[in-house]
Structure formats: C-alpha cells, structure tokens
Amino acid sequence: MEPHEPDLSAVPVTAVLAALADDVRLQIVRALAEGGERACGTFDFGVSKATRSHHLKVLREAGLTRTRAAGTSRLVRLRHDELNKLYPGLLDAVLAPRPPA
Amino acid sequence: MEPHEPDLSAVPVTAVLAALADDVRLQIVRALAEGGERACGTFDFGVSKATRSHHLKVLREAGLTRTRAAGTSRLVRLRHDELNKLYPGLLDAVLAPRPPA
DNA sequence: ACCCTTGTTCGACAACTGTCGAACAAGCTC
C-alpha cells in the first residue's frame, strides 16, 4: 500500500495548519527542516512509536512530508519547496526558533 | 471583565496555528483582514451566535484579534501588525484566496 | 420602566484527537 501523499494544493489550508498545530509534529517538522532526510526511528520526543507513527501519518496526509522505504526503515523528508511555493512564509514563520522581541 | 487579550509572544505557536486551523475562524480572519474593524454580529457563516462567540473567543485568546465595546456591540479587529512582526509571512500565507498554481 | 438588540456563558452532546500497549507486517542478518 502506498503511503498516500496528496497534492499539497488539494489539501485544505485548515488541514495544513492543523497538522502544524501540535507540539510533537512541530518538533518533527523542525528536525526535518534542519536535518534533511531522516528515518522515522530517529525521532524521539517522548512518545511511543505508535504515537510517532500516527503523527508522521498526519504530516504525510497533510501534504507536508514525503516518505520512502529504505530497507526496514522509512525515510521522511519535508516537502520544503512545494510548501514555500504554495504558502510562502508559512514554514519560515513556524520554524522560527523564537523570534527575539 | 476585560476580554483577556494576551501578548502574542506569550502564546505558543501551536495555539496560534490551532486558532487558524478551523474553517469558520479562517473565514472570520479573512473578513477581518479585508474589512478592518467589524462588529461580531456582522459575521454570518451559518453558525449560531453561541458558536460564533466561541470562535471569536478562541481567536482573541490566541492573540489574533482585539475587541472593544461600542454600545451593545463589540468591535473586533485583526492584530495585523503584531502578527506580521512576530510571524512574518504567516498571515499572507494563510490569507491567500487560493494561490494559483 | 419596558423592551429590543447584541453578545456571553452554561450545560449538554457528538465528533475528533492524542496517547498507549499489543498485535501484525516486512525486511535484514545469521
């Protein structure tokens, strides 16, 4: 079964925002933004692997990430360019570590 | 009782995103972005006034809007400048009617 | 003073969401 990665333009804006509106998922996105491509297992944010898998699914189905199999692992990467094209500024705004006052 | 309008910088990013991740609220924000200041009652998106009041509260407590009393009405406006300063690009990205491919 | 208009607040209820452990699937290595 292929991992259902929709066209970003086909995903409602609210779904994209909802996907980003969670602490764990935001940490994943931030890690991906810096790290490039990473295996699912390299994320450890204090949740079970079931939960982690769930969050990665939400991100994938919101059109934010792409996943490809590599052995027993799955490599995840951020759809950086598409995101910036369709929602310019969104990623930067969200990724900002904490804008100094 | 004053309507509890937090410092935008004190609101977690996820809360800001969550506030925007709803269709009704997004419509409200879009209307505010164009219309400037509007009374609560001038929004009609097919929800009861209880629900509308709820959504306006969520937006207010996420630091996205300001509200001031004016007679029996309450005027709501978007905190446009603060938003753009703290999350540059966010509003534009979200407000875009539908970015042409 | 009375009433109408405008909003908010209060349950209540259904739907969704985040979380987990356990079971399952698929691939590698020995």
Add this chain to the structure above:
DNA sequence: GAGCTTGTTCGACAGTTGTCGAACAAGGGT
C-alpha cells in the same frame, strides 16, 4: 528459517473541540 529491527495498524480510553439552545447580562431607544 529463526530471530531481530523497524514501522504500521488496531482497539481502547481520556481529553479536547465544535455545535447548539437556553439563560443571562448590558446598552439604547421609545
């Protein structure tokens, strides 16, 4: 093939959220 590693899927459960009608509060107008 046996066993290990890596992920996904399946209930289940608690907490949150969107929705409503009804009750309440505060102003304004007559």
